[in-house]
Amino acid sequence: MTKASFPVFGLILAGGTSSRMRRDKATLEYLGKSQLDRAFELMSRHVPKTFVSVRADQAADSRRAQRPLLLDSVGGGGPIVGIRSALAAYPEAAWLVIACDLPFLSDAVLAHLMSARDAAQMATAYRSARDGLPEPLCAIWEPAAAAALQVFQAGGRSCPRQFLIETRAKLLEPLDPRALDNINTPEEYVEALKSLESPSAPRRLQIKIQYYALLREQAGRSEESLDTAAPTPALLYAEIKARHGFSLGREQLKVAVNGEFSDWERTLAAGDSVVFIPPVAGG
Amino acid sequence: MTRLRFVAAPIDTDTARRELQDAGAGGYVSFEGWVRDHNEGLAVTRLEYEAFVDLAVKEGERILDEAMRRFPIKHALCMHRIGALAIGELAVWVGVSAAHRGEAFEACRYIIDEVKHRVPIWKKEHYANGDSGWVNCDRCAAAPRHSDHDDHEHACAKGHAQTSHK
Structure with a gap:
């Protein structure tokens, strides 16, 4: 790009x-x-x-x-x-x-x-x-x-x-x-x-997102609650990356859902708590 | 009590070390990671650590479980600072006790390496030139993930291999 x-x-x-x-x-x-x-x-x-x-x-x-x-x-x-x-x-x-x-x-x-x-x-x-x-x-x-x-x-x-x-x-x-x-x-x-x-309409979910480190700074907040149609963490990241102008691509991140590492293609449920994890640097 | 702990105040290594004591242990190895005044050619003035504590503690516990399974050791513990740190401060401490020194060294090395690569902890460096950056995020955003061998450890290994008397 x-x-x-x-x-x-x-x-x-x-x-x-x-x-x-x-x-x-x-x-x-x-x-x-x-x-x-x-x-x-x-x-x-x-x-x-x-x-x-x-x-x-x-x-x-x-x-x-x-x-x-x-x-x-x-x-x-x-x-x-x-x-x-x-x-x-x-x-x-x-x-x-x-x-x-x-x-x-x-x-x-x-x-x-x-x-x-x-x-x-x-x-x-x-x-x-x-x-x-x-x-x-x-x-x-x-x-x-x-x-x-x-x-x-x-x-x-x-x-x-x-x-x-x-x-x-x-x-x-x-x-x-x-x-x-x-x-x-x-x-x-x-x-x-x-x-x-109809009930089979594209679902919209209330999702809580927490931000850390570089993503927290670029989003200008440490968490937000989002009403989204994104069915997976992968599409949710595409949505918020555009909105907040995140510089990190998805391939550089890991994702956690409800406090545990998750697959990018997992189906999100209402009320899920999502954290996108930038490259770590402990120690 | 979990075996990977985050602390906002200076790490009390004496107290932590006492948790590892065991009548069957003939040796104890610790590693201390210190805040270094430079990284990748830039003069560093201070650091900030931030952690996703819920997941970090779980992942830390898994790493310590793995160490206990892989090496015949008695006890292991890791303490990590969060918040703002000055040059020279102790950022991370790993301690391992075992019957023999060999496995204590190996387990200690395993734990610090895995913690650095797997646990959701982030480090922001503040530089003498006024810039700042998240390590592995900002300047390396376009580059591949850092390699597994660690070439920017701001630390000084301290192996207190106490002589085994057997």
Whole structure:
């Protein structure tokens, strides 16, 4: 991984026309929270600044106006406009871009993307679990992509997926096959609702983490309680490594669960106490 | 009482040594690890030790069990300081008593080596140039794990092999 040179900001794409849904997708609710709020809160756990990308005519919309907005500043249509507008607004930032209509997106998926970021590429993105092609709407877009996207759009094209197929992008294998499933129709919404509200929905666990030595200093705390969807210590470390900017890779650590050394792939249970153990130096 | 103990105050080696006394022991070996004023080319001014005590005590107990099984010794004990230490202070102490000196030396060496490599204890060095760093974490973060042979022991072995009278 190349050392990241630009900070990463978050962009939630919420400027779509929701034509197939026949109602504003940003307002769809899951588990009592709007899609837009869910996406914003999720994003805010991974980046220092998060914006909602909207069309200029949506800026006064009360659902959106509660959040920092990034208005479309280039012409055309589709998500490429939001991505280009963000890159233009903060040329010194890379952007973790997500669509607001990804109800199955999780902390682990964003954390893995952040830790795998290659700032020397135009973008870092997942491959689709369906067809293996790049997923542009859960991806990190680097500043270098700004000029290339402009040329791409000037050539009469607007599909960001096509752009990623043709350009230098780091592509990751999917972490969770349905994480990037988006919701376009009322039927898909009903299915997603059922799935999220059913008992077999991805579990979220309350996990206690204690930090020692270098990790304690980098986290700025000696413990925290975390609500996480990470099912294993390995994915939990991916999540908190991104959040706290830990310099140690997982291969340098050991892990303990409930006061005893543990396997990285152990299934975590609610209330587990986890300690990531940096290289030791007794004596 | 566990046989790997963490103490925040100076280690009382006389008291610790008395716990190892045994009518069947013909010798006693101890190792003392001291805070050294340099490491890997840098002048060290002080150290801090931190431990994940719950697990450290369990892992320490396993190491001492292993030593008792591997070597025919009578008793063994390890004391480790935590907190801030000055140059010259005693950071770790290992004591072993046995019928014969050979196994006491070997067991003592085994215990200190395993403690250094397995027990969740961390050492932060403060340098004369104002920097500080976690040993094996900061400067070695990109490098492979430290090797098993120990080349930066800030210690001075002290073998009190008392003469066996048999």
